[in-house]
Amino acid sequence: MGVNAxxxxxxxxxxxxxxxxVPPLAALVAVAVPxxxxxxxxxxxxxxxxTCPFLAATGWWCxxxxxxxxxxxxxxxxxxxxxHDNAVAVLLFAVLAVFWVRWxxxxxxxxxxxxxxxxxxxxxxxxxxxxxxxxxxxxxxxAGLAPELV
Numbered sequence: 001m002g003v004n005a006x007x008x009x010x011x012x013x014x015x016x017x018x019x020x021x022v023p024p025l026a027a028l029v030a031v032a033v034p035x036x037x038x039x040x041x042x043x044x045x046x047x048x049x050x051t052c053p054f055l056a057a058t059g060w061w062c063x064x065x066x067x068x069x070x071x072x073x074x075x076x077x078x079x080x081x082x083x084h085d086n087a088v089a090v091l092l093f094a095v096l097a098v099f100w101v102r103w104x105x106x107x108x109x110x111x112x113x114x115x116x117x118x119x120x121x122x123x124x125x126x127x128x129x130x131x132x133x134x135x136x137x138x139x140x141x142x143a144g145l146a147p148e149l150v
Contacts (some may be wrong), residue, residue: 039075066147
């Protein structure tokens, strides 16, 4: 006896009308609420957020260091400051925004959402990108990629 996979939903089984928009709009709210909080509570002011444990343990900026400051800068329209705080996060946010727009467009048309399948090779490339970013931002030559100490 084998396990049968559930059949793929047919066009008639997909939600219709405004209900198709619920998942992408819920995702937007799930991102907008914390981003709004970070916009209101400045991470550049000490004491509002915990210190990065990797930074505290090693003295090195991790790939995520400066991410909250980056979000704060973006929510205030400061792209240059956001890039300085965490350039990889800005790139990630741009990629996620494109995927979200594609998802919303598919929902508006009643089509299935876009599929994202990263193979092993791409995950390795992402890991290498993060490793190189981490090393470079901790070297004197990459000081412009490191957020300021608060």
